[in-house]
Structures are given as structure tokens and as C-alpha cells.
Amino acid sequence: MNFTGAAIVAGISGWPVKHSRSPRIHNFWLKKYKINGVYVPFPVEPSRALEAFRALPALGITGLNVTVPNKEKAYQAMDEVDPMAKRLKAVNTITVRNGLLYGTNTDAFGFQEALREKLPKWGAKASPAVVLGAGGAARSIVAALQEEGVSDISIVNRTTQRAAALCKDLGGRLTPVVWNNREKALQDAKLLVNTTTLGMNGQPALSIDLAALHPDAMVCDIVYTPIETLLLAQARERGILGVDGLGMLLHQARPGFKAWFGPDPEVDETLRDHVLADLLIARE
Ligand code: ATR
Numbered sequence: 168m169n170f171t172g173a174a175i176v177a178g179i180s181g182w183p184v185k186h187s188r189s190p191r192i193h194n195f196w197l198k199k200y201k202i203n204g205v206y207v208p209f210p211v212e213p214s215r216a217l218e219a220f221r222a223l224p225a226l227g228i229t230g231l232n233v234t235v236p237n238k239e240k241a242y243q244a245m246d247e248v249d250p251m252a253k254r255l256k257a258v259n260t261i262t263v264r265n266g267l268l269y270g271t272n273t274d275a276f277g278f279q280e281a282l283r284e285k286l287p288k289w290g291a292k293a294s295p296a297v298v299l300g301a302g303g304a305a306r307s308i309v310a311a312l313q314e315e316g317v318s319d320i321s322i323v324n325r326t327t328q329r330a331a332a333l334c335k336d337l338g339g340r341l342t343p344v345v346w347n348n349r350e351k352a353l354q355d356a357k358l359l360v361n362t363t364t365l366g367m368n369g370q371p372a373l374s375i376d377l378a379a380l381h382p383d384a385m386v387c388d389i390v391y392t393p394i395e396t397l398l399l400a401q402a403r404e405r406g407i408l409g410v411d412g413l414g415m416l417l418h419q420a421r422p423g424f425k426a427w428f429g430p431d432p433e434v435d436e437t438l439r440d441h442v443l444a445d446l447l448i449a450r451e
Pocket residue numbers: 235299300301302303304305324325326327329362363364365371
């Protein structure tokens with residue numbers, strides 16, 4: 168890292184924030200594009216999040232990513248938001264413009280681009296789709312699917328009321344499904360996305376038989392620790408196209424970097440390997 172007093176400053180706020188991979192991503196790009204800038208972690212307690220965001224212009228900080236649990240607080244703190252942030256009532260990327268806070272949500276974009284990397288016109292081939300989970304990640308992915316024209320989406324969640332609330336909030340052809348019917352919901356589905364924490368290191372396994380999926384289906388897991396989850400291994404064994412969770416993490420970072428530092432940064436194998444190396448160290 169090489170920066171001076173003239174450096175552009177951006178970062179990530181979360182609570183906790185120390186496990187975030189975003190500094191590794193943005194500082195890789197800063198070095199690659201030889202930019203006088205720095206990207207740092209800000210541990211921001213949820214109860215002080217509004218105060219912290221409102222202070223950004225006064226501190227001369229150019230922008231901030233926001234992660235769990237502060238995305239809804241960030242939405243409340245903004246002077247202006249983009250349509251996706253408004254739809255999700257959650258902001259993950261803040262840019263200071265003329266002393267005002269502009270909020271966007273790039274999670275849906277990150278998901279769309281990660282799939283686009285594997286299959287350029289995936290949206291036309293992804294209906295019906297099944298989404299496991301109904302948290303914040305599920306909401307941004309459902310919004311992403313809808314934006315790509317995926318018309319028929321089942322939301323399968325352990326807590327059924329949460330799936331129903333998601334369907335009501337986002338509208339369109341969304342169907343809540345009880346957790347025990349998850350395999351039935353896969354019948355002829357063209358896309359399955361896991362947004363739950365199941366399968367993550369230290370969490371219980373995700374138990375699901377993929378037999379009912381359409382033969383041309385895609386399977387996407389947003390879990391990236393481990394990088395190949397059991398779900399993705401099952402998909403691979405069946406010859407089904409799999410998309411791991413690292414792509415979404417890398418692509419969601421691009422709009423913020425561009426807004427704060429200038430270049431539209433590239434997501435390539437070198438960056439993937441740089442972040443993967445860190446994920447492997449974290450396991451030891
Ligand atoms: P995020 O905002 O990152 O999506 P979250 O809101 O904590 O995270 O969502 C986690 C998801 O994993 C939820 O859908 C959760 O189901 P509930 O809504 O029923 O809590 C799901 N999840 C976590 N542990 C699970 C388990 N043991 N079995 C089934 N689903 C689980």
C-alpha cells in the first residue's frame with residue numbers, strides 16, 4: 168500500500184468488520200491501477216451507524232461500503248438513493264457527492280454479473296427459479312432475478328412467515344414454500360440459489376437432493392467459505408453448471424470502486440486467486 172496526504176479515502180463499515188474481504192479487494196485494485204487511495208475497515212456499532220454515516224462528508228471520506236448489520240441504517244441516513252436501494256430499503260455503497268450522501272445497492276448487480284460471467288444471457292434461461300433463504304441476501308437476489316426477467320420464483324425458507332413477507336414486499340410471481348417441500352419445489356427448476364448460511368464452514372450442512380432439477384439448470388451458492396460447497400459438488404457430479412459465491416462478492420465491489428476512485432475495475436483470475444488465498448489462510 169502506498170498513499171500520501173492527498174489520498175482518496177474509502178472503506179467498509181460493519182459490526183463486526185474484521186472478517187470482511189473488501190479491503191483485500193479494493194486495495195488490490197488501488198495498487199493495480201496505481202491510484203493514490205486507501206480502503207480501510209470501520210467497525211461501526213449499529214446504534215452509532217446513523218451518526219457515523221452522517222459524519223462522512225465532514226471527515227472528507229469519499230465513500231463507504233456497508234455490510235451486516237448496518238445496511239438498513241445506511242438507507243435511513245442517505246440524502247438520495249438509487250432505485251435498487253429504494254426497492255430493498257438497504258444501502259451497501261455510499262458515495263459523498265457535493266457534501267451529500269448518495270446510497271446505492273450493488274448486491275443485485277454483483278449477483279447478475281457473477282452469473283453473466285458463466286452464461287452471458289442467463290436471465291432468459293433461469294425461469295422457474297428457486298431461492299433458498301429469505302434474509303437480506305435473498306431479497307437482493309430475488310430483485311436481481313426479477314430485473315433479469317425471471318418470472319416465476321419460489322422462496323423456500325425455514326421460517327415461512329419470512330418467505331411470505333419477502334414475497335409481499337417485492338411483489339410479482341413469487342411463491343413462498345415451506346422448508347420441508349424444498350425438493351418438491353425443484354421440479355423442473357432452471358435455477359437454484361442458496362442464500363442461507365447452511366454449508367458455510369462451522370454451520371450445518373445443506374441437505375437437498377438435486378434430482379428433480381431441469382437438466383439444463385444452473386446452481387448458485389452465495390456461500391464462499393468453502394469455495395466449493397457440498398451443494399456445488401453435487402451440481403458438478405450431475406453435470407450442472409455451478410456458480411460459487413466469490414463472483415458476487417467481487418462484482419458487487421466494482422460500482423463503489425468506480426464511483427470513488429475512477430476506473431471500472433476488472434474481476435479476473437489474479438484477483439480471484441488473491442482473495443482465495445486469504446480465504447484458505449483463514450481456514451487454518
Ligand atoms: P442475510 O441477511 O445475509 O441473508 P440472514 O438474514 O441471517 O442473513 O439469513 C440467513 C438465512 O439462512 C435465513 O433464510 C435463515 O432462515 P430463517 O429465516 O428461518 O432464520 C437461513 N438459515 C440459517 N440457519 C438455517 C438452518 N439451520 N436451517 C434452515 N435455514 C437456515
